[in-house]
Amino acid sequence: MNKVKVARLISEHRKKLGITQRELAEKLHVSGKSVSKWECGKGLPDVSLMLDLCEIFGVTVNELLSGEKIDMEN
Numbered sequence: 001m002n003k004v005k006v007a008r009l010i011s012e013h014r015k016k017l018g019i020t021q022r023e024l025a026e027k028l029h030v031s032g033k034s035v036s037k038w039e040c041g042k043g044l045p046d047v048s049l050m051l052d053l054c055e056i057f058g059v060t061v062n063e064l065l066s067g068e069k070i071d072m073e074n
Contacts, residue, residue, distance in 0.1 A: 005067025007041035013057040014039075028052055 014024050014035075021035040028035075028049050037043040045053055054064050063070050 001044075001065050002067055003041040003044060006044060006064065007039050007067075009059070009064065009067045010035075010045075010053075010057075011039040013059065017056070024056070027056060 014021070019027075021039065022032040025032045025035045028045075030049070034043070034045075038045055050061055050064060054061055057064070060070065
């Protein structure tokens with residue numbers, strides 16, 4: 001798992017949704033500092049948050065953990 005790729009995915013998807021770090025944090029019941037750490041690659045979301053984060057972003061757990069879109073057609 002590449003923290004930098006995961007960080008980039010979280011940041012990009014949050015921005016696509018047009019929400020702030022604080023708004024994402026509120027949806028997940030974590031601090032804004034937690035989201036900031038994720039987006040800087042200094043930490044990863046807790047496992048207990050993964051499904052909620054995937055639902056918010058519309059990605060799979062595999063995509064979140066790999067930090068990139070996975071093409072399922074091949």
